[in-house]
Amino acid sequence: MRRSIVWFKTDLRLHDNETLVKAIAKSDEIIPVYCFDEAQFKVTEYGFKKTGSFRAQFLLESVADLDKNLRELGSGLIILKGKPEVEIPKIVQEYKAYKVFAKREVAHEEKQTEAIVQAELFKLRCEFETLSTSTLYHAEDLPFSIKDIPDVFTNFRKKTEKDAVIRTVFQKPLRIKSPKIAEINLPTLNDLGLGKIAIDSRAVLHFKGGETEGLQRIQHYFFETKSISKYKETRNGMIGADYSSKFSAWLAMGCLSPREIYFELKKYETQYEANESTYWLVFELLWRDYFRFMMKKYRTKFFQLAGIQNKGIKVNKHNIQVLQSWIAGATGVDFVDANMIELKLTGFMSNRGRQNVTSYLCNDLKLDWRYGAAYFEQQLIDYDVCSNWGNWAYLAGVGNDPRGNRYFNIEKQAQDYDKNEAYRNLWLNVID
Template identity: 45%
Template sequence: MSEKTILVWFRNDLRVHDNEILLEAIRKADKVLPVYCFDPFYFKQNLSGNSKTGNIRARFLVESVANLRKNLRGIGGELLIRIGNPAEILPQLAEEYQVNEVYHHREVAHEETEISEQVETALWKIKLNLKHFIGHTLYHKEDLPFPIKDIPDSFAVFKKKVERDSNVRQCVATPESITIPAITGAGEIPTLQMLGLDEPFGDPRATDRFTGGEDEALSQLEKFFINNSHTIIGKKNNVINLSKLSPWVALGCISLRQVYWEIIKQQQLNNTHYPGMLLDLLWRDYFRFMFKKHGQKFIAVKDQPEDVAEDVISGNTLFESWENGETGVPLVDAIMHELNATGYISNYSRQITAGFLVNELKVDWKRGAAYFEEKLIDYSPASNWGNWAFIAGVNDARESRYTIAALQITEQPAKSDYIDTWLPALKGDDYQAYAIK
């Protein structure tokens, strides 16, 4: 009787904990072949002429892949690493290692689903099946109180029905061991230079340094609850600190379910509540399901040549002032400096800078979305493009994700490590006198 080998194609699920495809492959196969491909598609030029994946984001990705390899080795496995088109690499590996089936987690955004379709087509040519799993949402599709086609477009209605009629599944077990084929060449973890990128510039103001990987994700989750263990919502002057877990969530270094059940556990242990975190998890689900329901219609077409050409002519200077933090508005500029230095800004800051680009500078929102895609280490296609499309008035999300304070950006004080000067708030043209880095 021949042995069964399953190839596990890792994408945005770079973890061993609560990873259904890894556990299922170990249960169903005699041998498991874990693979990660650094796809050149994600390092091609974006709308600004830069790499779709910037160097800070790429560094975080490389660290996360390296940590996945370490953790797989810890249970007796290995991670094959390749640079190239998955539609070419995966069939080659499947034939080399006599693979019987390929597992992966299903994506929803059009670029990612197109890559999956290319892989599926290539595998069919050698008579192999690409099995799809759902592992990026808090609520499983099959547990929703409505089919995908009937999901409410209103987030408020979606939230009410899901919370009332659905339950979050428990995390799956963490495998204790894995059996792999004899590996002839596992492949090296690429440097940024191998991906066509330079090392990130060491900005002395960048006090936050995010390190990729499942180990760091679990550590960050633990530290967050330790730091907030004595904070109770509702008491005066007590504020829950930001978890800053989103970079690890975006790459699947930690699952939404694991975060959710840890929140529930902490609420029971410490009588401390985290409504903001739970709401954020649900928004992530909402945007993914909206992409699943509407496809690209939810945000319109990302790359319309006529729109881009017009914007390059009419809005290039304005866009460059925004991306470089040189608008003359200290709050906006400080946020952009922080983004460029660290690859991370808060959701509140994203709403401010996106709204400023779209509503004040009148620049095509797709350029801003593409810039966030390049820079943000927690970039997630559905959340990023869905949020930008809402701000631009494209999709039908109907409710703003956050309530922005009702005061003018140009009337706010500016005090930040990312601005040279701090002065009391001024109005109008007086802001042009600030010295901005």
């Protein structure tokens, strides 16, 4: 009996999941597991939790949905809690598994965890195979090696679009053979050391975790509302569910794959229309790929003050009061404050808002940009390590921006994107 473990991480889906498909093909039985890694719920050196309540709630919903979908195919999900390097080997021994399949990581801490787990499995003579499942373009299909990827996005995009092909998606398995798996036992937010979240009625969308919800969101945004056809014009909006795709949270947790979105988009283009807006979504997915490949290329440099450019930047001495006023939305700059209050109360903020509050922290307050990135890490429902740290480094002038310092004139931005002050009024007025 060749049994293998499928270790789910940020790939919480059955569609287009090469890890799962390969494991099924190479095994008589598979045992799907998810480990709530205690390291993901600790406080970082910047004083923020690695995972806050909004994302943890989304994660719990995503894991529950994955279990439900697995059970429909004759399997289920085993929940582990603790250190993966301790818990995964225990399961391997219990089920006498010959191999563990998992998604391949690129960021520093995740790579370290992967290496420690692999070393522990080696002691048990258990193989460990990782597969790349997070990007639109597969790293092996790029027209350059990782070390030669251009440091300017436009150069990367043009050559990739011209010379690389997007692989087709892996079909969802029809049936999964597993030993009997007991009912799921999920931790609560409290078990994870987190407080309960309240749903704010002003939130742009009630993000609910899971592949089922993610697929519904694609249907809604593409086929039911056809909002995708005007995405380029509306994407800088700040109020409402459909000014942008809002796929980011499901992408970050791996409930959706970028390729799946791409091929649904192609279907939409065939059925309705292809225009600049439909292309622009692919453009944004390419940025997401780019940050992931950059993280692979530069590793820990994305977490250093000088960034990938090794650039000495002047920052003020760390001032906890100034940082807290930014977090609380109490800077006195209404456009910044409205955005920060939205983030604090909902775990989400528009792309336009993110650029402005980041520029304000880096250029006006002149604080160490990594405190801002770490607060976003705690707070964002759609936090993705590569996109978050890549974007912060970019706007701090130490990342992939060829222009260097990207200063946003906040007053002008507010005038351009919130002319009638509807957004500021929404978030700055206290609700009873």
